[in-house]
Amino acid sequence: MAPIVIDARAHLLGRLASVVAQELLAGNEVVIVRCEAINISGDFQVNKWKYLQFLRKRTNTNHKKGPFHFRAPSKIMFRTIRGMVPHKTSRGKAAMDHLKCFEGCPAPYDTVKRVVVPAALRTLRLKPHRKYCSLGRLSSEVGWKYADVVEKLEAKRCEKSAAFYESKKAKAAVVAKAAAAPEVAAISAQLATFGY
Secondary structure, three states: OOOEEEEOOOEEHHHHHHHHHHHHHOOOOEEEEOHHHOEEEOOHHHHHHHHHHHHHOOOOOOHHHOOOOOOOHHHHHHHHHHOOOOOOOHHHHHHHHOEEEOOOOOHHHOOOOOEOOHHHEHHHHOOOOOOEEEHHHHHHHOOOOOHHHHHHHHHHHHHHHHHHHHHHHHHHHHHHHHHOOHHHHHHHHHHHHOOO
16 A cells, blocks of 8 residues: 655644554554654744753663654654554554654655645644744754755755646646647547447
8 A cells, every 4th residue: 555645844743743643553654754844833942942851851870771862853753653652562663664754855755646634734723823833943953954955955856846847737738739629529529439
């Protein structure tokens, strides 16, 4: 079965994570792209302060034993979903194996149809006057170093995608024009009598 590819741009972190967790436990494969464009409700400074408080939490005796604080947006998304899945059981481990998270939109998924989750979209779930912040900006300020690299690659992908869409429109216009031609209409009518 083909994986569900979700474009995470302008989705709320927790709401998207809960929907994805349900899909994973139902046995579906889920791929989340553009994790750096996920939104978190609340003021940026407050969210940054919360994350810095989280970074302080560590094992008292040996810091190598965890907890491990991910800085990349895809890893933060992964950990959020993991908290909503019984990941220590065999069922939960199998569910987490079906999840992939990426910053940007890498090669196999840039040409497939991507979906959104209406139950998690910021524009539908958050009141217009409420504050929100971007997960990419938060990650950059707590130690993620690849925001500019991802931005550059995304700009290149968008340019390529726009060029492809223009050529697709041009081809569709040519096909529509050919189908509307009178000689083609006569042949189509004749083929219809044979059941084609």
